[in-house]
Amino acid sequence: MSGAEDGATPAASTAPDDSAAPGAPRAAGRRRGRPAGSGAERGPATRERILETARALFAERGYEKTSVRAIARGAEVDQALVHHYFGTKEGLFSAAVAVTAGPVAERIAALGPLDPGRIGEEFTRAFLRVWEDPATRTPLLAVVRSALTHETAARIFREFIAGQLLSRLAGALPAEDAELRTELAAAQLVGTVLLRYVLRIPPLATTDPDTLVRQLAPVVQHHLTGAPLPTG
Amino acid sequence: MSGAEDGATPAASTAPDDSAAPGAPRAAGRRRGRPAGSGAERGPATRERILETARALFAERGYEKTSVRAIARGAEVDQALVHHYFGTKEGLFSAAVAVTAGPVAERIAALGPLDPGRIGEEFTRAFLRVWEDPATRTPLLAVVRSALTHETAARIFREFIAGQLLSRLAGALPAEDAELRTELAAAQLVGTVLLRYVLRIPPLATTDPDTLVRQLAPVVQHHLTGAPLPTG
DNA sequence: TCCAGTATTCATCGCATGATGAATAAATCG
């Protein structure tokens, strides 16, 4: 609720949480049993729809405020089907954000040999690109929104910072306090993400990505390598 | 759970959530009715205990995961007493974190005439001081922990950034994009707080404040005024 | 001394939630 525009995720276009006519059947009036034409390639459609809805809702409201029922409603299936596929709410969350770790880590790995002179800009740009792309933003938002209160989300977050950033970036840097510097750079970027994508506070929330990179890259570079910043 | 060391808040020393013997009375076996000796100065003691417990639990688990019942248990009172004093859970939260806005704003106001040449260091130092002091940290943590999922907390957070920082700091700066610069500086500090005090990821979480100020102040200064950073 | 106010517990309601087990219908495989 209260959110401005909504992402680009098809199902659950803001608020599948309405009361759904008491006494009425759970799902969208569909008949019991396996539906006709659910074989082979059309198979994972429903499951995928549930995952997508879950991602959207977790991203919008965070773990605790998102109910399994709301997800089922948004995906237009019975609540029991969600449990059938994913076991527990926790399992659903893990499955929904599992898509996060892989692609993000890949994009970081794809940065290449990490030229120390341009590492600030390269990393800042790669970071913002994942957040600007709605497909990757949604699961990331789900993790971040939940990270302060839900242990699994917090773990994913921590492992990303510690595992991916600190080990990979700091490993490529010479200085003795490389880990601290890396984490301070991460703090700048995480803080930016928080104000821009999660809390959406203008003007940060409405600044174009290129401007952002221009402002942030030198700072990240400074944190990582101790390089001085240009005047202006 | 999972937390490392715990704050300095007296009541509710991690986990008042145990099952409390089924069938047993709600509060700590106290007798019904007004207790003897609850007049004048001893008056606000219970109420204050509830608030303190609430702060501690909200700070530790966030709004949604903290139940009124757990707070009552931690403060060793009946749940109904909490409602008696604060009406709703929402009201309790507001009362618990009301202590935040005032002191923080005062400390920012107390920064004085804001010498543009030292604004980065002064502000960074003031910011960290509030977070290092356990008395002010607890309610701040309660707000931040809840800010991503709870509307009231988000509002407080937003109003702090927009109302206090952007209007006051940006107002003292000349540049045209002063608001964006201020928000980027805020992003650096907020991100630091998140990794250090909320998620507690080392080495940031264990670095001494002076070192932090040394690393952060020039960056904040750069964001705010465009000043170049020293080599190193 | 009575009475209003206040601090406190007890008992209970209604609701939403996560989860489970059984029923049903189609797909798939032998």
Place this chain on the structure above:
DNA sequence: CGATTTATTCATCATGCGATGAATACTGGA
């Protein structure tokens, strides 16, 4: 064809939650 597996809904449970209203016991003022 018949058996098994898979996709789906229905009905239901137990739990924990926020909230309310009444009962009780003390304080303080008229």
